[in-house]
Amino acid sequence: MVQKTMKIEGMSCASCAQTVEKAAAKLAGVKEANVNLMTEKLTVQFDEAKTNMEDIKSAVDASGYKAVEEGQTKTFVIEGMSCASCAQTVEKATANLNGVANSTVNLATEKMTVQYDPSILSVNDITGAVSASGYSAHEEVSNADSIDEDREKKEAHMKEMWRRFWLSAVFTVPLLYISMGHMIGAPLPSFLDPMHHAGVFALVQLILTIPVMVLGKKFFTTGFKALVKRHPNMDSLVALGTSAAFIYSLVATVSIWQGNDSLAMDLYYESAAVILTLITLGKYFEARSKGKTSEAIKKLMGLAPKTAKVLRDGKETEISVEAVQVGDIVVVRPGEKMPVDGVVTEGTTSVDEAMLTGESIPVEKSVGSQVIGASINKNGTIQYKATKVGKDTALAQVIKLVEDAQGSKAPIAKLADIISGYFVPIVMVLAVLAGAAWFIGGQSGVFALSIAISVLVIACPCALGLATPTAIMVGTGKGAEHGVLIKSGAALETTHKVQTVVLDKTGTITEGKPKVTDILSATGISDEELLTISASAEKGSEHPLGEAIVRAAEEKGLHLRKTNSFNAVPGHGIVVQIDGDVYALGNKKMMEHQQISLDDFSGKSDELAGEGKTPMYVAKNDDLMGIIAVADTVKETSGQAISKLHRMGIEVVMITGDNRRTAEAIAKQVGVDRVLSEVLPEDKAKEIKKLQEEGKKVAMVGDGINDAPALAQADIGIAIGSGTDVAIESADIVLMRSDLIDVPTAIELSKATIKNIKENLFWAFAYNTLGIPVAMGLLYLFGGPLLNPMIAGAAMSFSSVSVLLNALRLKRFTPSANQ
Numbered sequence: 001m002v003q004k005t006m007k008i009e010g011m012s013c014a015s016c017a018q019t020v021e022k023a024a025a026k027l028a029g030v031k032e033a034n035v036n037l038m039t040e041k042l043t044v045q046f047d048e049a050k051t052n053m054e055d056i057k058s059a060v061d062a063s064g065y066k067a068v069e070e071g072q073t074k075t076f077v078i079e080g081m082s083c084a085s086c087a088q089t090v091e092k093a094t095a096n097l098n099g100v101a102n103s104t105v106n107l108a109t110e111k112m113t114v115q116y117d118p119s120i121l122s123v124n125d126i127t128g129a130v131s132a133s134g135y136s137a138h139e140e141v142s143n144a145d146s147i148d149e150d151r152e153k154k155e156a157h158m159k160e161m162w163r164r165f166w167l168s169a170v171f172t173v174p175l176l177y178i179s180m181g182h183m184i185g186a187p188l189p190s191f192l193d194p195m196h197h198a199g200v201f202a203l204v205q206l207i208l209t210i211p212v213m214v215l216g217k218k219f220f221t222t223g224f225k226a227l228v229k230r231h232p233n234m235d236s237l238v239a240l241g242t243s244a245a246f247i248y249s250l251v252a253t254v255s256i257w258q259g260n261d262s263l264a265m266d267l268y269y270e271s272a273a274v275i276l277t278l279i280t281l282g283k284y285f286e287a288r289s290k291g292k293t294s295e296a297i298k299k300l301m302g303l304a305p306k307t308a309k310v311l312r313d314g315k316e317t318e319i320s321v322e323a324v325q326v327g328d329i330v331v332v333r334p335g336e337k338m339p340v341d342g343v344v345t346e347g348t349t350s351v352d353e354a355m356l357t358g359e360s361i362p363v364e365k366s367v368g369s370q371v372i373g374a375s376i377n378k379n380g381t382i383q384y385k386a387t388k389v390g391k392d393t394a395l396a397q398v399i400k401l402v403e404d405a406q407g408s409k410a411p412i413a414k415l416a417d418i419i420s421g422y423f424v425p426i427v428m429v430l431a432v433l434a435g436a437a438w439f440i441g442g443q444s445g446v447f448a449l450s451i452a453i454s455v456l457v458i459a460c461p462c463a464l465g466l467a468t469p470t471a472i473m474v475g476t477g478k479g480a481e482h483g484v485l486i487k488s489g490a491a492l493e494t495t496h497k498v499q500t501v502v503l504d505k506t507g508t509i510t511e512g513k514p515k516v517t518d519i520l521s522a523t524g525i526s527d528e529e530l531l532t533i534s535a536s537a538e539k540g541s542e543h544p545l546g547e548a549i550v551r552a553a554e555e556k557g558l559h560l561r562k563t564n565s566f567n568a569v570p571g572h573g574i575v576v577q578i579d580g581d582v583y584a585l586g587n588k589k590m591m592e593h594q595q596i597s598l599d600d601f602s603g604k605s606d607e608l609a610g611e612g613k614t615p616m617y618v619a620k621n622d623d624l625m626g627i628i629a630v631a632d633t634v635k636e637t638s639g640q641a642i643s644k645l646h647r648m649g650i651e652v653v654m655i656t657g658d659n660r661r662t663a664e665a666i667a668k669q670v671g672v673d674r675v676l677s678e679v680l681p682e683d684k685a686k687e688i689k690k691l692q693e694e695g696k697k698v699a700m701v702g703d704g705i706n707d708a709p710a711l712a713q714a715d716i717g718i719a720i721g722s723g724t725d726v727a728i729e730s731a732d733i734v735l736m737r738s739d740l741i742d743v744p745t746a747i748e749l750s751k752a753t754i755k756n757i758k759e760n761l762f763w764a765f766a767y768n769t770l771g772i773p774v775a776m777g778l779l780y781l782f783g784g785p786l787l788n789p790m791i792a793g794a795a796m797s798f799s800s801v802s803v804l805l806n807a808l809r810l811k812r813f814t815p816s817a818n819q
Helices: 014-025 053-062 084-095 123-132 144-184 198-215 217-228 234-257 261-266 269-293 295-303 394-407 411-440 445-458 462-481 489-495 505-509 527-538 544-555 588-593 601-610 638-647 660-670 681-693 705-713 725-730 742-775 789-812
Strands: 002-009 030-036 041-046 066-069 072-079 100-106 111-116 136-139 307-312 315-320 329-332 341-346 349-352 363-365 382-388 484-486 500-504 515-521 565-569 573-578 581-586 614-620 623-631 651-655 674-676 698-702 716-720 733-735
Touching (some): 002 053, 014 041, 014 053, 041 053, 053 066, 084 100, 084 111, 084 123, 084 411, 123 136, 144 198, 144 269, 198 217, 198 234, 198 261, 198 269, 234 261, 234 269, 234 411, 234 445, 269 445, 269 789, 411 445, 411 462, 411 489, 411 742, 445 742, 445 789, 462 484, 462 742, 484 489, 489 716, 500 681, 500 705, 505 651, 505 660, 515 544, 515 601, 527 581, 527 614, 544 614, 588 614, 601 623, 601 660, 638 651, 638 742, 651 660, 681 698, 681 705, 698 742, 705 716, 733 742, 742 789
Parallel strands (some): 500 651, 500 698, 651 674, 698 716
Antiparallel strands (some): 002 041, 030 041, 072 111, 072 136, 100 111, 307 315, 341 382, 349 363, 484 733, 515 623, 565 573, 573 581, 581 614, 614 623
């Protein structure tokens, strides 16, 4: 027997799920077929000897739906990329493979995410396609060791780039002085005088240039390799430009030694050397800036402790955190970090969870409390049972979410991607055309060559390729610092367009834990007696209101009585027997059904309902004993968050299954604009759709299983971190603090990031739009200056670094609530 899971498309209700389930279950060899409507997935257990996946897909298709076998998603580290054109080449090489559903390359992280069908394609096929395109790929292994190794590699790369720069500068500075110093009257030794010793003048420049060319050999090996494979990149432009300058100068040097001294002033050695040196410096700054964009991941990775103290055979033993198993009892002393997630079994303490939630105030923990791995134990020794270890811990999940988000692309990046794919070949054509035009127009070959080199060197697609991913990396990392986990670049982009925020009431606006607020007793009955009877009756109930009543009685230390019978009446309440008496507890419908007179309690009940409280009537035999009012209290920051959303010009809607009166009382308390009350769980998604049909971009905030379809339907689904796994899975954004104040924070962060991306793209486009015509000699044509190839090289390096520095400004982002 094998078990497979498939995604089902086209389902809209429980009936659809039943149809798909039956269609698959009818097949010979199928032992079990289960459809989960929430996740829209079909899980099938079957005998491969009797049926196969194609038969199952056909059966589902025949039932009117579509089954898609779940693909696998893997992340690869790509080596050898230098610009956006490289990223485009790798992306195309893998996206064209049969079996690949989607391939995305992120230049900033130097990673590729591929979604593929493992039955058609293997990892080796993917890495082979990357190799064939001129780059190398290996599957990413995400653990603490691999992160350290990756960091070490990047640091080694930075050191190498710095070494290459300063060594190149050692040769380039004297070369620049020798070649151009005489133009500004700087003295030269007599043996280097170009007027009298032209051959020595040229030879010394050649000797100084060769080490710089050798140090920059990677530009040539990578650039010409990409050119041969017909996928030219930035290195190709640099290699062509500097090679042209060097080869021309070399030919001129030979000619000078043969007696043609007039060419001594037409050497371009300094251009080749300065371009290579400046671009190497730019690459160094780029590597440093890239390192800073991924600091959020590094910080998160560094939070988890390396070791844990566990009780084994009654003894405390220190082991590596990877060796901790589910069920182990972990011991943590004051000042130490929790190694994994778990539940406290002994002791009390306060825990700093700021690393995950952004909440600076320590949280009190006692027996039964949940603890999160990497949080800091402040003041008490505790023991807790490990419930989640390794990749299942909350921290590991957060890291995975942030990594996925940083590796994803925003729709805004599509234009830059398209342009980058055609950019380098177009630049090469422009360089040839510009040089040829000036030569045909009567300028010298040296002048034409200078123009061609300037065009090749100034036009770099790096800035275009880095504009979006760097901002997304910093933005999602900054969100994680504030307890706002944004799952993708698309979610980050869409959030800034939100016009309407729909808030689920229970557990989102309110605490989600009802409390007893009022006890109104009939004449001759004490409040304690009414609460005791009610709590005794509700002891076996799982209803939240019943639990609140039992909790209130336990807090007062009341002794509960034993019930002889218990009967739940759906939508009405319960009927129980205690010591021979029959008690009815429930709503007004329950009292009417039992034909119990409400007397003057009817008016009081309406008052309580008007305050957003739920009145529960209690009757003994046929007489009303009183009312116990229960309310789900509003979170402290809900009103503040809604007020802030209003200041941002966003409409706020509350959605709830509560009756209109209770819902409007809560709405009035927090200031929402619209109330959608008495909405059944399965209809929440329909209400979201109605708002979208009004032409609005809608964000839905919820925390329960019944919110999952609505979260998926909304343009942006925002899950409260304390909610269910299904809700979190369906959402685009997760609020780790379970605090509504983080909703405006997420929107502000999205706006700041998109603004930053637009700035980056503007400058990247503007730089190339203005730079290329200037390099082609447009200004010179109208009597202006000519762009020197060395200045072009410096400008090219600056364009990429400026985009990265602009993205890093996002690190200063602070939510307005915290300013």
